[in-house]
Amino acid sequence: MNNAHPTKTAAQEYWDGVKDELPLMLGVMPFGMVFGVLATEAGLAPKVVMAMSVIIFGGASQVVFAQLAGAGASGLVIASTVGIINLRHALYSATMTQYINTLPMRWRVLLSYLLTDEAFFVTLHRMQTQPPSPFMHYHMLGTGSLLWIMWQISTAIGVGLGELIPPSLNLGFAIPLTFMAITLPQIRSVPSLVALIVAGIVAILCQDWPWNIWVITAGIIGMVAGYLTEQVITKRNSAGESL
Amino acid sequence: MIWLVMIASGLMTFAARFSMIGLFRDRELPKLFREILAYVVPSVLAAIIIPDILLVAGQVAVLDNPKIPAFIIAMIAAALTRNVLVTISTGMIALWVIRAVLG
Numbered sequence: 001m002n003n004a005h006p007t008k009t010a011a012q013e014y015w016d017g018v019k020d021e022l023p024l025m026l027g028v029m030p031f032g033m034v035f036g037v038l039a040t041e042a043g044l045a046p047k048v049v050m051a052m053s054v055i056i057f058g059g060a061s062q063v064v065f066a067q068l069a070g071a072g073a074s075g076l077v078i079a080s081t082v083g084i085i086n087l088r089h090a091l092y093s094a095t096m097t098q099y100i101n102t103l104p105m106r107w108r109v110l111l112s113y114l115l116t117d118e119a120f121f122v123t124l125h126r127m128q129t130q131p132p133s134p135f136m137h138y139h140m141l142g143t144g145s146l147l148w149i150m151w152q153i154s155t156a157i158g159v160g161l162g163e164l165i166p167p168s169l170n171l172g173f174a175i176p177l178t179f180m181a182i183t184l185p186q187i188r189s190v191p192s193l194v195a196l197i198v199a200g201i202v203a204i205l206c207q208d209w210p211w212n213i214w215v216i217t218a219g220i221i222g223m224v225a226g227y228l229t230e231q232v233i234t235k236r237n238s239a240g241e242s243l
Numbered sequence: 244m245i246w247l248v249m250i251a252s253g254l255m256t257f258a259a260r261f262s263m264i265g266l267f268r269d270r271e272l273p274k275l276f277r278e279i280l281a282y283v284v285p286s287v288l289a290a291i292i293i294p295d296i297l298l299v300a301g302q303v304a305v306l307d308n309p310k311i312p313a314f315i316i317a318m319i320a321a322a323l324t325r326n327v328l329v330t331i332s333t334g335m336i337a338l339w340v341i342r343a344v345l346g
Contacts, residue, residue: 023326023327023328024327026327026328026331026332027327027331044245048245048246048249051246051249052249055249055250055252055253056249056252056253056256057253057256058256060291061252061256065249065252069245069248075244075245075247075248075251078248078252079248079251079252079255082252082255082256083252083255083256083258083259086255086256086259086260087259088259088287088290089256089259089260090259090260090262090263091280091283091287092260092283093259093260093261093262093263093264094262094263094267094272094276094280095280095283096263096264097263097264097266097267097272098271098272098277100264101264101267101268101269101270101271102268102269108261108264108265109261111264112257112260112261112264112265113257113260113261115260115264117287117291121284121288124284168342169339170335170338170339170342173310173313173334173335173338174331174334174335175295176291176292176295176296176314177314177317177330177331177334177335178327178331179288179291179292180288180292180314180317180318180321180330181317181321181326181327181330181331182327183284183285183288184318184321184322185321185322185325186284186285187285191282192282192284192285193285195282195285195286195289196285196286196288196289197289198286199285199286199287199289199290199293200289200290200292200293200294202290203289203290203291203293203294204293204294204297204298204303207294207298207301214290214294215287215290215291218286218289218290219283219286219287219290220286221286222282222285222286222287222289222290223279223280223282223283223286224279225282225286226279226281226282226285226286227278227279227281227282230278
């Protein structure tokens with residue numbers, strides 16, 4: 001037993017996950033409330049709105065679902081739009097599998113259900129910055145379960161108190177702020193800056209494409225741009241050394 | 244009908260999240276795949292954030308768009324404090340103040 005670096009217990013990993021996720025609730029709660037309000041205004045019944053937060057459990061896609069349903073879009077269009085918006089989670093799935101690919105099936109199913117943007121980014125940070133441990137998947141259970149509970153509560157608040165929340169508060173702005181707050185400190189290299197800029201430009205240029213396909217398109221092109229930049233820099237550095 | 248659409252949407256969302264976690268059991272991802280995935284965070288977040296900030300009613304709006312200065316102020320707060328709570332609060336307050344000043 002190495003006392004200098006004792007392995008964290010399952011409970012410690014779980015509570016670390018909860019603690020790491022907690023500050024994000026300042027952004028997630030308004031997000032859930034905005035969804036509850038929008039979905040109710042779009043004409044969806046309260047029980048439908050609540051069930052959606054359990055069945056889909058994906059903020060941005062639920063907002064789009066409500067908007068499309070309110071605009072009278074067909075079920076096929078709604079479901080395929082949600083599917084395409086959430087395709088980015090396959091990228092998170094590929095990233096996270098590197099850390100949890102030895103777990104039993106029930107764990108992988110549960111953690112997949114909880115694999116949202118906010119839980120993924122926070123747990124990925126733990127995976128990358130702390131030593132591996134046999135219980136590190138409990139960290140993801142912590143981030144995911146806190147997010148799940150608060151998402152249900154804030155949806156309910158939005159449904160129940162919708163009319164009391166003035167639109168002039170612009171609570172939806174809390175969403176991009178939350179995403180920026182967790183990522184900006186992590187962007188330190190030229191390739192990741194290139195990935196960010198390229199993905200942003202593609203996302204703007206492809207806005208008119210159908211079914212919100214620009215989310216996954218911009219994400220993948222940004223990743224490839226970051227990778228290629230890294231290759232160029234590595235090549236240039238090794239060329240410089242050989243001179 | 245709406246329930247059917249919701250369940251189909253939920254299944255597709257779960258399928259995306261489970262895809263690679265379900266596929267890769269006790270196996271490593273190919274190296275190229277891992278190196279590209281290293282940029283998943285800046286890429287996907289930029290794809291979500293940048294249109295959200297720059298677009299007003301589907302059009303790129305730079306002038307008369309209080310979200311841009313408010314977001315920049317929040318970025319400064321994020322760079323200085325590296326604190327999520329401070330960043331979100333600063334951005335929200337900045338947006339309210341700028342909108343109040345611009346009327």
